[in-house]
Amino acid sequence: MPSQLFSPIDLRGLTLPNRIVIAPMCQYSAVDGNANEWHLIHLGHMALSGAGLLMIEATGVEPEGRITPACLGLYSDENEAALAKVIATVREHGGTPLGIQIAHAGRKASVHVPWEGGQPLSEQDSAWKTVAPSALPFGDGWPEPRALGAVKMDALRDAFVATAERAARIGFDLIEVHAAHGYLLHEFLSPVSNHRRDEYGGSLENRMRFPLEVVASVRQVWPDQRPLGLRITGSDGVEGGLTDDDAVAFTRKLHELGCDYVCISSGGIAPGAFLASEPGYNVPIAAKIKSETDMAVRVVGQITEAIQAEDIIATGQADMVALARALLDNPRWPWHAAQALGAHLDYPPPYARSHPDLWPGAKLLHPELARGAKSG
């Protein structure tokens, strides 16, 4: 039986050569939102991994939408030129399709980079005023965000649209709107963070309204042949929060709007919410969404083994898997997964001499990769 993980998948006009996706990963290494040599090195080597899709990190649609001052942005001509330069080189040398995640961090913006503690910036650190659906801080010690009014909501929707237009000009193959991890669009969706009394709060239908308006507007400007997806939360994991049934309802609406996939993640709406860590912790939710909707489903979270990834796809629990830390740990994860699953993967020509078809040392180096064993 040929590997299902290494079978292609069509998303609108884009064919991914396999179902392994490198999850978006903030690098906290930009200056004024601009990509630089770090992004070139990081994305450059990820693009040689053999994955079916490389997602670029959460990219702010306005300066205040960045999580940290060092997060990537795509809100200015300067940002666009810097990212276009990096992407042109990555595309020239890496064969992997490229997607970008566009985001607004809402009340979780204006924090230090993780290796400086990840806590809210102080005024001396040039903290900025955050925004959210309601004036509710993320947690103890966090600043109170400004509740969004109609004018700023229109401006934010336009900011998502303008960033999508910039991403289209750069030539990204796919765009993903971030609506998970407790950031702005998730904050609208979740009753934990959305206490509004207008048509954007209250019922699930109302809480979905702003994210759906954003997605509909992005779909209008994003080229028709290129896929649009969302990262959504499968569960808030807190009392009174979003459930997997809410995720199903949201996914159905997204499908009606012409979205091409959802990526199922979870947690992040409140400090400590849903700190799951068991292998494949989002897979049961993804499987439910896949079985109850017509949407293509990607799943992320503690997927580390080739056999595990193959099983998720082959049993129809999801259509794609996304891996984050496993790819940081081992950017050749897809090579070794192909070896373990008996699939053929072309290597970049300058690396071809390390392919197991040409180099017996590959089998000595990874004896555990005999078909059916775990991957590197």
Ligand SMILES: Cc1cc2nc3c(=O)[nH]c(=O)nc-3n(C[C@H](O)[C@H](O)[C@H](O)COP(=O)(O)O)c2cc1C
């Ligand atoms: C360094 C790092 C940066 C991340 N940045 C993002 C991001 O930009 N957008 C996002 O949706 N998730 C982000 N995540 C979460 C990952 O995409 C992924 O959902 C999470 O790490 C679970 O997958 P894993 O178990 O394969 O690491 C990040 C994770 C890591 C480790």
